[in-house]
Amino acid sequence: MRVHWRDLGSSRANRADGKSVELAGFPLTAMSLPTADHFLMMAEPGCCAGCVPANRLAVVEVFADQPLKIGNGQLRLTGTWRVSSDADGWRYQLHGAEVKRGVTRRALMAASPLFCLSAVPAMAQVDGTAVDAHSHAGNLTQMAYGRGSFAPVAEPMRQGGVSAICLAVVSDSPIIKTMDGRLRPGRDPRPGELYDYTQRSFQQIHALAGAQQLPLLRTAADLNGARASRPSIIVSSEGADFLEGRIERLDEAYQRWGLRHLQLTHYRPNELGDIQTEPSVHGGLTQFGVEVVRRCNQLGIVVDVAHGTYELVKKAASVTTKPLVLSHTSLTTRPAAWTRRILPDHARAIAATGGVIGIWPVLEFFPNIVAYADGFARMVDVVGINHVGLGTDQLGLPGGSAMPSYADLPQLAAALRGKFSPEETAKLLGGNYRRVFTASLPS
Structure with missing residues (x-):
């Protein structure tokens, strides 16, 4: 099952509790770490820990059994979706997270909610204005x-x-x-x-x-x-x-x-x-x-x-x-x-x-x-x-x-x-x- 960021806060995200899911997003760690087994995921890039949204429904907390390579771009992860009842924590969690294997950068772009699934346009020249x-x-x-x-x-x-x-x-x-x-x-x-x-x-x-x-x-x-x-x-x-x-x-x-x-x-x-x-x-x-x-x-x-x-x-x-x-x-x-x-x-x-x-x-x-x-x-x-x-x-x-x-x-x-x-x-x-x-x- 693929979870999209627009699903967060909806009944679809709640029904996914306990299921194996895929999620594409941008990782955020407290410090700029090359690898991590616990971090946050957001729909768009963050610039520092202070940029985490206050909305607990807009962030996914990620737990991995082994440290994952973070990098500077988007990750596509698989894992078990959990819906937390902790009123002071993040609502959504991904447990046993792993990087989706065998995905090229172009395929990742096409699968991402940022790009059309059926037709990704070629890059166009912009005149700088x-x-x-x-x-x-x-x-x-x-x-x-x-x-x-x-x-x-x-x-x-x-x-x-x-x-x-x-x-x-x-x-x-x-x-x-x-x-x-x-x-x-x-x-x-x-x-x-x-x-x-x-x-x-x-x-x-x-x-x-x-x-x-x-x-x-x-x-x-x-x-x-x-x-x-x-x-x-x-x-x-x-x-x-x-x-x-x-x-x-x-x-x-x-x-x-x-x-x-x-x-x-x-x-x-x-x-x-x-x-x-x-x-x-x-x-x-x-x-x-x-x-x-x-x-x-x-x-x-x-x-x-x-x-x-x-x-x-x-x-x-x-x-x-x-x-x-x-x-x-x-x-x-x-x-x-x-x-x-x-x-x-x-x-x-x-x-x-x-x-x-x-x-x-x-x-x-x-x-x-x-x-x-x-x-x-x-x-x-x-x-x-x-x-x-x-x-x-x-x-x-x-x-x-x-x-x-x-x-x-x-x-x-x-x-x-x-x-x-x-x-x-x-x-x-x-x-x-x-x-x-x-x-x-x-x-």
């Missing part, structure tokens, strides 16, 4: 807490042909917890807490940029000149919670930290408006949210409405003078409570401003890279080729990613080339975001 509209690459979130060390960002970007990423701090991180199967605000923040935390996070972006020689992009001309040969960062914030109702802090972030991309809300209904994953308390965008949108337009900061409700998006669209971005989501046609996906009208409201919707590679919705490309195509069918982009949410997807590394971008490009022309593919992978960035910032 791709832009990711939303990322947490580099272990940035954990570093803001003083845990771990920076993971490689620049080199995978060069390998994949990614010129720039919107690297996001998470402004409400200290108070967000996993409850009721989703991320939710666990408590009210203390005065100044989210501001102080976000300042430390901005410092870490600058430290990462310096350590890996990643220029910070501040103008439209900077982005127009950016190429993967010298990858760059657009300083971003996921949530404007650090403002704490004070508009002058937006100017401070723009000047001091080079903030050029601001997502209004995250997992906390904040001073700016409502979110998709909690009950509405403001009826959409607040008056302070309106002021922030207008000030972003004046300063030259891209306005990102990801996580915001449809009512918030409609209000933001009515007051903005610049294109909006919804950096990471995907299309659905079935309304559902607390989903982060969006309906066609929600998408059209973004496109009507001239904006861009970033498609994210959530394994639950896109179990392989070809399915991920299909997600782009479905959104293009609704809003058109000029309004869809790349939003990987790298290291921000607790359930795993269909494109866990920027080095995998040529695989996505190849899958997109099966549906779009080279010029259209270039728009989807970065050209559309470049246009919005240029329209939002002074030249």
Whole structure:
């Protein structure tokens, strides 16, 4: 029986208890060990022990009778599946684990949930201008807490042909917890807490940029000149919670930290408006949210409405003078409570401003890279080729990613080339975001 990461938390994973299973994933050890007989397995690569998801349903604990060679890539293991009742431990375990024998790298890729089982596209050349509209690459979130060390960002970007990423701090991180199967605000923040935390996070972006020689992009001309040969960062914030109702802090972030991309809300209904994953308390965008949108337009900061409700998006669209971005989501046609996906009208409201919707590679919705490309195509069918982009949410997807590394971008490009022309593919992978960035910032 083959277990997929999308099965975790489902009845299928529970029914597999005691059965012999196969699982493909990425090992994580407390230290960089060449071999281990006890380690954790995740759907996407981790960069340090601090990067283990808090969700106990998103990790598999592996026990082997003999040390297994870990390596730096994906493992395909066989063993006995166990479902643990330990409330403080990992829910799922693999006992008597062994590496699946006689599997070539290509066969492993084809069998992995990251790739199509019937047709793996050939690698495609990427022109080096791709832009990711939303990322947490580099272990940035954990570093803001003083845990771990920076993971490689620049080199995978060069390998994949990614010129720039919107690297996001998470402004409400200290108070967000996993409850009721989703991320939710666990408590009210203390005065100044989210501001102080976000300042430390901005410092870490600058430290990462310096350590890996990643220029910070501040103008439209900077982005127009950016190429993967010298990858760059657009300083971003996921949530404007650090403002704490004070508009002058937006100017401070723009000047001091080079903030050029601001997502209004995250997992906390904040001073700016409502979110998709909690009950509405403001009826959409607040008056302070309106002021922030207008000030972003004046300063030259891209306005990102990801996580915001449809009512918030409609209000933001009515007051903005610049294109909006919804950096990471995907299309659905079935309304559902607390989903982060969006309906066609929600998408059209973004496109009507001239904006861009970033498609994210959530394994639950896109179990392989070809399915991920299909997600782009479905959104293009609704809003058109000029309004869809790349939003990987790298290291921000607790359930795993269909494109866990920027080095995998040529695989996505190849899958997109099966549906779009080279010029259209270039728009989807970065050209559309470049246009919005240029329209939002002074030249």
